[in-house]
Amino acid sequence: MSDYDFDLITIGAGSGGVRASRLAAGFGAKVAVIEEEREGGTCVLRGCVPKKLFVYGSHFGHDMQDGSGYGWSADNVRHDWPAMIAAKEKELDRLHGIYVSLLENAGATRIHGRGTVVDAHTVAVGDKHYTAERILIAVGGWPSVPVLPGAEHAITSNEALELPKRPDRIVIVGSGFIAVEFAGIFNSFGSETHLVYRADKVMRGFDEDVRDTLTEEMSKKGMHLHPGTLPDRIEKVGDVYKVHLNDGSTLEVDEVMYATGRHPNTKGLGLAEAGVELTKGGAVVVNEWSQTSVPSIYAVGDVTDRINLTPVAIAEGHSFAETVFNNRPMQADHRDVPSAVFSQPPIGTVGLTEAEARDQYGEIDVYVAGFRPMKYTLTDNPERGMQKLIVDRASDRVIGAHMVGLDAPEIIQGLGIAIKAGATKAEFDATIGIHPTAAEEFVTMRTKRPDPQERQAAE
Ligand code: FAD
Numbered sequence: 001m002s003d004y005d006f007d008l009i010t011i012g013a014g015s016g017g018v019r020a021s022r023l024a025a026g027f028g029a030k031v032a033v034i035e036e037e038r039e040g041g042t043c044v045l046r047g048c049v050p051k052k053l054f055v056y057g058s059h060f061g062h063d064m065q066d067g068s069g070y071g072w073s074a075d076n077v078r079h080d081w082p083a084m085i086a087a088k089e090k091e092l093d094r095l096h097g098i099y100v101s102l103l104e105n106a107g108a109t110r111i112h113g114r115g116t117v118v119d120a121h122t123v124a125v126g127d128k129h130y131t132a133e134r135i136l137i138a139v140g141g142w143p144s145v146p147v148l149p150g151a152e153h154a155i156t157s158n159e160a161l162e163l164p165k166r167p168d169r170i171v172i173v174g175s176g177f178i179a180v181e182f183a184g185i186f187n188s189f190g191s192e193t194h195l196v197y198r199a200d201k202v203m204r205g206f207d208e209d210v211r212d213t214l215t216e217e218m219s220k221k222g223m224h225l226h227p228g229t230l231p232d233r234i235e236k237v238g239d240v241y242k243v244h245l246n247d248g249s250t251l252e253v254d255e256v257m258y259a260t261g262r263h264p265n266t267k268g269l270g271l272a273e274a275g276v277e278l279t280k281g282g283a284v285v286v287n288e289w290s291q292t293s294v295p296s297i298y299a300v301g302d303v304t305d306r307i308n309l310t311p312v313a314i315a316e317g318h319s320f321a322e323t324v325f326n327n328r329p330m331q332a333d334h335r336d337v338p339s340a341v342f343s344q345p346p347i348g349t350v351g352l353t354e355a356e357a358r359d360q361y362g363e364i365d366v367y368v369a370g371f372r373p374m375k376y377t378l379t380d381n382p383e384r385g386m387q388k389l390i391v392d393r394a395s396d397r398v399i400g401a402h403m404v405g406l407d408a409p410e411i412i413q414g415l416g417i418a419i420k421a422g423a424t425k426a427e428f429d430a431t432i433g434i435h436p437t438a439a440e441e442f443v444t445m446r447t448k449r450p451d452p453q454e455r456q457a458a459e
Helices: 015-026 041-046 048-070 079-105 178-189 206-222 308-326 356-363 410-420 427-429 441-443 452-458
Strands: 006-013 030-035 108-110 115-118 122-125 126-137 142-143 169-172 192-196 222-227 231-237 239-243 250-253 253-257 262-264 298-300 339-341 347-351 364-371 383-393 398-404
Touching: 006 115, 006 250, 006 308, 015 030, 015 041, 015 079, 015 308, 041 048, 041 079, 048 079, 048 178, 048 339, 079 108, 115 126, 122 250, 126 308, 169 250, 178 192, 178 206, 178 339, 192 250, 206 222, 206 298, 206 347, 206 356, 206 383, 206 398, 239 253, 339 410, 347 410, 356 364, 356 383, 356 398, 383 427, 383 441, 398 410, 427 441
Parallel strands: 006 030, 006 126, 030 108, 126 298, 169 192, 169 253, 192 222
Antiparallel strands: 115 122, 122 126, 142 262, 231 239, 239 250, 339 347, 347 398, 364 383, 383 398
């Protein structure tokens, strides 16, 4: 045992911090975990979990409407928003309890308060100082709201998950995954939903067919899309907000939500003063072992701004603990990370977009299919989906799979394994489909989309 109070002090008990700390404690290290709010972090308390519960909740209304196509009648259907919020809070309390038990059962010491780094081996919480051989920064991120007149009236995803009353009308600013997910939620619960964003379509950085399909489907579902616009100012008039857009128009709503990005939680943390290199945006710079420029200080999760997803933060925390406390060197693998967007309809994606694939591989084959989910054939629901495979022509390896549509996240998880394993298009084709499913399309796609040059020549 060293002269330090602990072998490891972790700041932040979210996805990455908890995984790293409980594993390290399980490997025999003396561990303290500092958390200023509740153990569990963004995903459990302000992100993935409550968001997905809201997505589920919001679907029931439409399911009942769709059911009429199958002979069901559900008259006088109404939704009790406060009841849902209360049920969600109960579930979050339960999950928080699980996170506390995970840490305590592993033998980690829990310290409540805001941790700041004093030097390479010292952390302060209030006026108390604790020393450790190693420090792990796992403080995550926080929503950013740009500076504009009236910005103080805007809520973020944090507050949107706790509103005591459902807004009848809402403006959501942004077009990334949080913006489109919340737009789907509020729209499905019956709010008049406006999405205001700078780009020409939603989900910048995703495959263009995904972007086109989701933009169109969101519009078909009645969401009011305002591409190429941004708010200039937000004015409070009595109980409502007037959002003045830069195209001269005004939207009058009950809530304004900003979902235009998140920043790493490093402000005032003492990292730069301790010699830890940060990016311009405040993210902690780490090497492939999650080690910072100060060798005793490591960082995992959103604070490093690598791939800001829970399973990635967990993998990074896991690898850190194995490497440093179990003598088993491991690096989190950031290639081919599958991901989902729980928009309505949802997205599942893994590997390269078509544009990235053309850039990296040159010659590729692209297979695309549009589909109408069978579930909706007896209904008036006009929702359609899209599936796409991208193949490296030289090796026949499938290097990208994308889907928009019912169950896309569940379907893409399996394809993620195939792509990680290096499956070829011939192996996809040799796989028997499961009928009748949407997923079977991925093993029956035979017609290549003509190359852009061929399409141009044909026009
Ligand atoms: P966090 O989970 O954010 O944990 C950081 C912890 O540090 C927090 O508990 C915080 O209170 C604490 N903390 C911060 N500063 C200090 C300090 N100085 N002292 C003490 N404690 C401190 N990811 C997915 O994979 N799937 C999804 O569907 C998904 N949905 C999301 C939806 C929303 C609305 C949001 C905001 C995020 C979503 N994410 C999703 C992203 C996911 O939540 C994050 O990637 C993940 O939580 C990152 O984990 P982390 O350990 O880096 O940090």
